[in-house]
Amino acid sequence: MRNxxxxxxxxxxxLFLATLLIVVPVGLIVVIIIQKGLxxxxxxxLTDMPREGMRGGxxxxxxxxxxxxxxxxxxxxxxxxLSAAIYLSEYAKDNLLTRMIxxxxxNLAGVPSVVYGLxxxxxxxxxxxxxxxxxxxxxxxxxxxxxxxxxTSREALESVPHSFREASLSLGASKWQTIxxxxxxxxxPGILTGMILGLGRAAGETAPILFTVAAFYLPxxxxxxxxxxxxxxxxxxxxxxxxxxxxxxxxxxxxxxxLVLVLFMNLVAIIIRYQFRKKKKW
Amino acid sequence: MRKFKEFIIEKFILFCGLAxxxxxxxxxxxxxxxxxALFKTFSPFQFLSGKNWYPISEPAQFGILPxxxxxxxxxxxxxxxxxxxxxxxxxxxxxxxxxKVKEILKSGIELLAAIPSVVLGFxxxxxxxxxxxxxxxxxxxxxxLSGSIMLAFMAMPTIVSIAxxxxxxxxxxxxxxxxxxxxxxxxxIYRVMLPAASSGILAAVMLGIGRVIGETMAVMMITGxxxxxxxxxxxxxxxxxxxxxxxxxxxxxxxxxxFALFAIGIVLFIISFAINVTADLFLHKRRS
Numbered sequence: 001m002r003n004x005x006x007x008x009x010x011x012x013x014x015l016f017l018a019t020l021l022i023v024v025p026v027g028l029i030v031v032i033i034i035q036k037g038l039x040x041x042x043x044x045x046l047t048d049m050p051r052e053g054m055r056g057g058x059x060x061x062x063x064x065x066x067x068x069x070x071x072x073x074x075x076x077x078x079x080x081x082l083s084a085a086i087y088l089s090e091y092a093k094d095n096l097l098t099r100m101i102x103x104x105x106x107n108l109a110g111v112p113s114v115v116y117g118l119x120x121x122x123x124x125x126x127x128x129x130x131x132x133x134x135x136x137x138x139x140x141x142x143x144x145x146x147x148x149x150x151x152t153s154r155e156a157l158e159s160v161p162h163s164f165r166e167a168s169l170s171l172g173a174s175k176w177q178t179i180x181x182x183x184x185x186x187x188x189p190g191i192l193t194g195m196i197l198g199l200g201r202a203a204g205e206t207a208p209i210l211f212t213v214a215a216f217y218l219p220x221x222x223x224x225x226x227x228x229x230x231x232x233x234x235x236x237x238x239x240x241x242x243x244x245x246x247x248x249x250x251x252x253x254x255x256x257x258x259l260v261l262v263l264f265m266n267l268v269a270i271i272i273r274y275q276f277r278k279k280k281k282w
Numbered sequence: 283m284r285k286f287k288e289f290i291i292e293k294f295i296l297f298c299g300l301a302x303x304x305x306x307x308x309x310x311x312x313x314x315x316x317x318x319a320l321f322k323t324f325s326p327f328q329f330l331s332g333k334n335w336y337p338i339s340e341p342a343q344f345g346i347l348p349x350x351x352x353x354x355x356x357x358x359x360x361x362x363x364x365x366x367x368x369x370x371x372x373x374x375x376x377x378x379x380x381x382k383v384k385e386i387l388k389s390g391i392e393l394l395a396a397i398p399s400v401v402l403g404f405x406x407x408x409x410x411x412x413x414x415x416x417x418x419x420x421x422x423x424x425x426x427l428s429g430s431i432m433l434a435f436m437a438m439p440t441i442v443s444i445a446x447x448x449x450x451x452x453x454x455x456x457x458x459x460x461x462x463x464x465x466x467x468x469x470x471i472y473r474v475m476l477p478a479a480s481s482g483i484l485a486a487v488m489l490g491i492g493r494v495i496g497e498t499m500a501v502m503m504i505t506g507x508x509x510x511x512x513x514x515x516x517x518x519x520x521x522x523x524x525x526x527x528x529x530x531x532x533x534x535x536x537x538x539x540x541f542a543l544f545a546i547g548i549v550l551f552i553i554s555f556a557i558n559v560t561a562d563l564f565l566h567k568r569r570s
Contacts, residue, residue, distance in 0.1 A: 008468035012378055018370025019379075019387065022438055026394045029405050083298030091295065103562060104302040110489070110558035111309060111551060112496025113399075114523045118530070118547040122312040126535060143305055150302070176288040204398025207498040207523070211530050233400045233499075240404045241503055248408075255401050266396040270389055 072138025156190020359430025448482020
């Protein structure tokens, strides 16, 4: 006869194994990149222009390009995303329109990143005639990270207890005053989390910037938002597939800088959320 | 005056809510506008069923069947790997792991989701690709299999976190009832929890697969980019997404090739739309 306790042991062993199969490779990826990339990292690598057709020098313009792109994306996406989240959590009634907005957000989150690239090319680069520029790239990335910002902000707003709103309204505050002075301040950590996650996503994506902004090799800093720029993820793609004979160290170094940038932002988001949950008074 | 200011603010908020719908429509319209231009000179039937993708030969041929099959092959491989592992891990996190370990595992999964695809592609190129080449004694390790393995890691975070959510939201009383009747913990999981969470888990799987189909950079870097009909998983292939990313740089704006790449974009948009709407229906069913 089959022993249910032995079956359980076997089953749990396999579940544990499945978890290991995810966790171990992830750990390995991070360790390999750190181990092989660290020797490349130096002040010069981080602040120098790429030289000798990207086979030497540093990655400074790529870092700066990514910072510009990500800042532009968040300047565009945060006001719209936060307002949309406020609409959904505070104003929306349970009707067809709300259902459609939610569905639109789900779809924006699911559209493949390369399709965002096509869209950015057709709308911003060609139709609006912004050309391949930081502006086009930022707007494309901004639309891409909207769902992240909306979903996290909305969760944060909805987790503020109803009694807070009722207390404020009963004191004679208007609906907007209540949102502005009661709901928003209490939701700030959650909104911040969403913003940082959006930044991380925008910093790491390559496909949307391929045709909207990314420059193959541009050893100078962008002068205005209508200039092309290098970007870290695209630079990593270029030196690992398009340019032969790039020293391994430089590739790993670039991968490390990108990885650290993105993981650092996610770590900050996780810590903010953790602290917030611990301190929550309700 | 205050009333007027609030009126403006509230209209702005409503406008931003509507903007999400507007963006989806805008994306679709712009894809359509550019993509449909191809079909003035090239038949849609040839486009979907043609076996040759020769965009720059004379006359050019835009058959995307090999690309569709390439995408399907990689996705299927990734699904076979990521679904059992992902659901297993979700069950482990939701039911078995002690609460401290659980938090660490969840953060770890989140970090995996955050690793940029170009970094995963790079790591795949330098570690996985040579490995596949040596194990199977192939002329190149840039194969559909390598792509599947790497993409599985991109699908897993989605599958794990949504499936874990689904398991977590099964009412406690279900499990307690099963345990009270003398079931072991595993029997309760297998016979009660998993069936109760099935629609959420299904949604998790679909969204994971959606992520894989849309993935671009990693797949372009490690599947070899050969736009021919795939015959085996140990062969270089090319996906829909990689084709757009690899060729748009060379396509002349307003030319046939350019329109054809947008037409591929339409196909991708429709696939992701279908997957996301269906997955959302499953998630919705669970809640109500």
